[in-house]
Amino acid sequence: MNHSPTSNSANGRRYWRSLDELADTPEFKDWLHREFPVGASEMVADGSSRRHFLKIMSASFALAGVATLGAGCRRPEEHLEPFGKQPENYTFGEAQYYATAMPTRTGAIPLVVKSYEGRPVKIEGNALFPGSNGSTDRYAQASILDLYDPDRARHFKHDGKEVSREEALNFLAELSKKFAANQGEGLAFLAESSTSPSRARLQKIIADKFPKSQWFTYDAIDSGIHQRAATQAFGQPVKPVFHFDKAKVILSLDCDFLGDEEDVHNHIRKFAAGRKAGEGMSRLYAVESLFTLTGASADHRLRVAASEIAKVAEFISCFVAPQPDIPPPVSSEFESRWAYECANDLMANRQKAMVVVGQRQPLEMHLLAHAINSALGSIGNTVELIPTAENFRADLKNLETIGTDTLVILGGNSAYTSSLWPFETYQQHKSRRAGTIVRFGYYEDETAEKSDWNFPATHFLESWNDAITSDGVTVPVQPLIQPLFGGLTELEFIARVAGESQANAYEIVRATFGGSNEAWKKSLFNGFVQKTVSPVANIRLTKEALVQLALPRSMSPASLGKDNLEVIFFRDAKVDDGRFANNGWMQELPDPITKMTWDNAVLVSRKTARELGVANGDMVEITLNGRSVKGPIWTQPGMADYSLGLALGYGRERAGRVGTGVGFNAYKIFSGKYIETGATLRKTGETYTISCTQDHWSMEGRPAVREANLDEFIKEPAFARESFHGKEPPIVQSLYPNPLDEAKKTALHQWGMTVDLNACVGCGTCVIACQSENNIPIVGKEQVGRGREMHWLRIDRYFTSDPKRKNNPSRFSLSADMNQKDENQQFAEWIDDVQAVNQPMMCHHCETAPCESVCPVNATVHDQEGLNVMAYNRCIGTRYCSNNCPYKVRRFNYLDFNKRPLTELKGTLYSTTLTHKTAGEWDLLRWWKDSNSGMRTEDEWDLIKLSKNPDVTVRMRGVMEKCTYCTQRIEHAKIKQKAKAGQTGEVRLLEAEGTVPKTACQQACPASAITFGDVSDADSSVSKLKALPLNYSVLGDLLTKPRTTYLARVRNPNPDMPDYHAPFSTEEYESQSLTQKGNS
Amino acid sequence: MADSVLNLAELKRLAPPAELRRAPVVEGNPATGALTDKLSAFAEGKTPRWWWILFLPAAFAATVIFPVCLFYQVFTGVGVWGNNHPVMWGLDIVNFIWWVGVAHAGTLISALLFLTKQHWRTTIGRMAEAMTVFSVAMAGLYPAIHVGRAWFDWFMMPFPNSNGLWPQFRSPLMWDVFAVNTYLMVSSLFWFMGMIPDFAVFRDRSTTRVRKTIFSFLAMGWTGSARQWHHYEKAYVVLCGLCTLLVFTVSSIVGLDFCTAQIAGWHATIFPLYFVIGAVFCGFGMMLVLLIPLRKWCGLEIVITKRHLDKVAKLALVSGLIITYIYLMEFFIAWYSGDPYERWVFSHRLFGHTYMVMGWILILVNVGVTQLLWFKKIRSNLAALFVIGLLINCGMWSERFVIVVGSLYQDFLPASWGEYLPTIWDIGLYVGTLGAFFMLYLLFVKFLPMVAISEVKGVMPHADPHHPLGGAKKGGHP
Amino acid sequence: MIFPKWTNWLPLALGLGAVLVGGGVAAGVTIYLTPKYTRAGYQPVQPVPFSHQVHAGQLGLDCRYCHNGVEKSWFANLPGASTCMNCHNQVLKDDPRLQIVRDSAETGQPIPWVQVHKVPDYVYFSHEVHVRRGMSCVKCHGRVDQMDEVKHDQSFSMSFCLDCHRDPASYIRPVDKVTSLGWQWSTNATEAAKLQQTEGQKLVDHMRVETLQSCSACHR
């Protein structure tokens, strides 16, 4: 990893500054602060300054596809504007990498950010970080888009009116003076949780300076419960670190540690490490109500309503605990046998077993888990406890009663996320007491609307900060770019409120760090402080905690039914608690399980839907504790009965042009508890359309994903090989020689990839990484509904089930499940108990690619290194290649997705350049003047251009595109190697030398499921993986000879369990091929 | 005319018995001059009201709906259509194949039947050829405009360029480009050449200077000399031979688009034959639809007799039976191959809930309704034939829909399955091409020699110098 | 008689005319609408009358003195005004023609040089790899050391690129001769051509230079 030293840059990247200086004209500055959105007249009048700014960048832009239309013979005069002062150690056009970190609620994700000309373009994980494989989670991947969000808060505002920065800062100064005088009487802070030591230091300063002030920490999604539970259980401030890699048996009690918990990328990495196919692979039991990614990865999954999981937990604890108790009854014989065998398995693997409880479960459950883990001897082995700072969660009910004069809101969007904190009440309060709400936030959102003062916040890529990761390592957060729209960093804002003389965020972080300059520089270079945190040794459960354990018994709720439904509020896999609602990549990322985009829904089980008389898309009204919300129904296979799953974070009213009005706002009935019972549901009679990227749930017994149980794998390691159980047709030889074989003799490399289905959990990080790396546009809900999403990499998720439960009397029958429309899947009984399998699917770079031979213009051909290359500017868009692609991984730009704003991507009556006007000017005329123009307003377009990766062509409408194996990275690596080789012949990239590039998906994958490399190099990891018996090609019998192959998935179920069986996919396959045999 | 030389007694003596006698091509064997008057009458007469009633909406569709839909698509993107992922081809290609299909019967009638010396073809040949030319023109449009960047269509033309790039000739789509262009070119040439002597007829009959000028120009100085006829006839035979080749190969090449592809439901060697027969079948349906009203309205009952329609219907029946056989084979092979993907596609053609209706229309019409043509009664009932003609066109359209969409929407990996529904722009473009076709056809009927006058005259007994009617003094054959 | 006798020549005349017009159009397009004409020869007026002939030719400055990013980046950068001032704070200190340069060096306001050489945005050309692997500047940019004002020398069309990419041996030269624009294998032209083939092939073999004519080499 090539981190550039950051010695002399204290305030943002100096290179950006240099560019900044170039554009340091009054017009340019004016632009930065201009009101948004810009009026039409201004666009024309002042366009030059903005253009000027962009033109400087444009040398590196290479916004090619947009320009493929080309100006033809019109050659506009273009300028190259070099620096006035040549900066040192800087080469225009070369990417720079800086280490930083993305703060999360309870930790931080160490990152390395790639930046071109001072413009961050891609986020990667920091591979230097101890234990890390350089991966991230999907939120971190997507966060870069927020940086370029045109809807960001850009202005200091008072009472909704713009004020100057000076004015706003003066106000803060006065505020601090005022409260310094009265010791902070009436001053309250409402902040999101943070691990920043600097913020903690400032918080301390505030507590000292304003002793009477109050500080509340509130998160809509409370991930701090693990820490609070551990602290309570063990009587000292500790937080648990789960070592899924060390565990042999894992029991998840409603804990989606691979999905919606914090720190999933670490969990996935560790979990995948423990799941290497073979003896000693771990076994995962999941008890859950929602179908989660953890459930999808589980070997045994028990679907139980979330509020009844406590019973199962207690049942198990009775066997595990030192003094066996009489187990409480669970609802069925099956469940008790399940739980009993599970407990046996846990006990058989003492010290190597672990129990994890989900963050949405109440504290008591967490204590119970600690008790079980203690009893199993897991504490200190699979679960380590590390010291931490205290973590509070504010009970916002109290806020009404505090006599607050001024409320300072630091981040968060509490007006939206907390319906329990009625702003109205507060405002009444305020009218009595003339109080003020001061808001520091990234967006002008729901909270901003209700605040008196608004301070724009900077993105973490624009801020100096620090944080402590979940495993206790301090990481600096350093900016890569000066704030695009001004704004304040969080630390600066707090410091100013505190009236600190030193309000410079860099100085604050530097002061918190202390130490030598040497150490500081090193920490910035590495992206972390080289300091390991040792776990607290010899720790025991406290007596108080043990007493608490008796409590869950009393928790047993009234039994659930269709009039007493349970509601589960969960962190959305895409928009989190709503903070990514305006992030198009996230909105369009298919939910890992439902594959739903641009929406949330009321998830129910088939049985519940039937009893309630609802079907997918029916709008229903859910009433809970006297409050209600409306949303569409979505039948989720594998859901527990009588549970309603509501994803938080949607239904935003003031999110921005992407997120406003997407989905429904589940916070309306949310009261701080993530699991509540007593809800009722009523059908409203309206219907609603939901856009999914995958409409068909079943794999129909096709051998796309190949699975086996561990014992079968040990018996027959090559079970997945080309003939899969001896039933697939053999892969025959071509009739004629492939010219690629000739080319292989002289080519330097042959690229290939493997995807380990055993490691992949389906989290979707790769999808976003690919989107970010390859300039993939979003298309909006309606276009997704029309099947036109552009993701080069999709994750196919199939639900498999016992074939005996399928209604399949005969293929040639109208009533067979397989002949039903996709809309009717929701009524099929087989979806009740399903397994899910995930399969990342991208271009397979087939050696005999069917797409190539049908292209009439040579737009897609093979190169000598085995890449199926796509020349966008040659493509005329016959779409024949995609028809002929058996994997359907090619994507067609049906409309100008890059140049059209989302509002112009709806309906059959799309606006056309022939009639449409943008910013008051006829589009055709705009196009004539500048072939790069589109229907987006210029400010939006400018920011979009900034966010694009200059190494990849931006595609225009009418061309086909697809995964390229990140050819830009390969070419970059080859160019660098060749340049290094100079007049020698050492031009080959070698994995052993670390010169082989990683693809974006590979780099981002927390599970390291994707391996890319040179298959002509026998020592490369990809060659070794391809030599494994698990390796197989999807649809290999079509003689496509794909370069992307898969490693089959191995499940590790416990033969003693009541639900032990071969993987459903295999059973389905067998039943299909049996019918075939019978017929032929 | 030569009535004077008719020796009735002799004629009667020499004539074969009635049951062996071939029915005359033109009812009543009118004299050559009268026949000329009759066949030119419609083009020279006053435009009747029915013509306007048909022409105006067709012209509206051709000149308003068609360009609007076309330009809208070109300027907005293929996304205005219903095409999606995985159904990358929808109505654009369905209509393309359909139009190519319609064309084929025309060539078959005019060229293949000429080579096999079927004199009855002369009276309907020209109308069939016109149908071919106009429908190939419609068909040729689709491949050009269905692409994402129609303004780069010239990438498909092989000429030296500064990019050093060439088209990729392994692609059946390239073959398509050549095939459809060739078909358009050759059938237009054939059509035009056939009309030259008739242009001369119109030229010589014209009463106004404008008409005279135009037709003089079009007739290119045709005098009807023996030398001209000599070369003309040779060229005609050659062109007929070439057109016959095209009948069998253009649709085959269109079929290659599909059979060289991987997709289950496309990947079958039967496709070239399948498409040829389907095309011909569809074209005969269209012939019925065009001939039945026009023969009445244009006063051509004596030249386009019920016997002609009966023959067209019989040809439709034969091609329909072959189609039926092909359907059976398709299903059989799908089952026999044991290929799960093939089986899936074919079971879904009939039982998959999404496009089941199209599948059954195909079976009911192409297999079912066609069987009605076995009955002489049906074949001589013009109304029934007209309806059957229409139904065959619908049936063949749904067949193309089932082949194109029905094979794409559920292919290998269930994760990428989807559905396809055409939008108003898909339909609008189809309506536009239909309009353009009918507009051109009506213009042809009105202004050009819609029956091959010289050819018809040439197969009359009056034209046989060895026939008493042709002026044979004695002997010869009747 | 509608058509006079001369009209019998009309078809022939029309045919000939069509051939002539068609040929003319083809020739016109080939000459005027291909990059050989539209690009080569472009010589815009620059804001500062900088002479490559003086600097690179007479003074013999190495290309990389000013275009110092050329070996490190895809982009051959233009020097900042501060680079100019390295010399010009001594030489021609008060020359009015250099006022813009002095201003730029002082204020940081860039000099708006007009771009001469440009490949389309969808072409990813890297100076770095060409320059460091024995492809001389002169092959694309011509004898800049003899140009007073820079002129677009070559067509920069795809087939222009392909010439080298298909047959690198005919163009490659020793890496240390890359910036010597006038360098030849030999002073004798025929011998130089011969040496280019033999020595070039040796270089290609030794350096493992690939013949890259697949799309991925330039388009991403």
Add this chain to the structure above:
Amino acid sequence: MSEKIYGLMAEFNSPGEVLHAAEKIRDAGSRRWDVFSPFPIHGIDQVMGYRNSLVGWFALVLGGGAFAQTFGLLWFTNAFDYPLIVGGKPMFSWPMSFVPSYILMVMGAAIGALIGMFALNQLPRLHHPLLNKKRFELVSRDKFIIVIGAEDKQFSVTETRKLLESLGGAQVDIVEDPD
């Protein structure tokens, strides 16, 4: 009007008559004469002494040329000038080349046949002395006309008129050549 004489024309009513008359004229040794009819008359070719038309050769040459050229073009473009690896298929193979070559052969042959027909008939010829004659317009209707050209060695206005009339030709008339 002191115009040149193009020839003499005579009308006949049926193909039989005109065929008979033509045989006689041929036997009389005329060289520059022709028979005009509304449709091709069976047997007239033999009478006029026409051998197999050359149109077929035009078609063959152009068709064959197009086939060979396309075959060559495909080889040149896909296998020689810019060989690209496409779908693992050979750079050049006859099956893929046959289809476009064949179809362009058809196009070439068709154009050849048409060109041949036009060329051999010296068409288009918009101006023709016969087209001036009002009676000649009946040729395209139902009359059959024999014209004996003034360039014929045996031509003489009176003798030829006699000959034509003796053969049953009606409306024997002089055809003028306007220049």
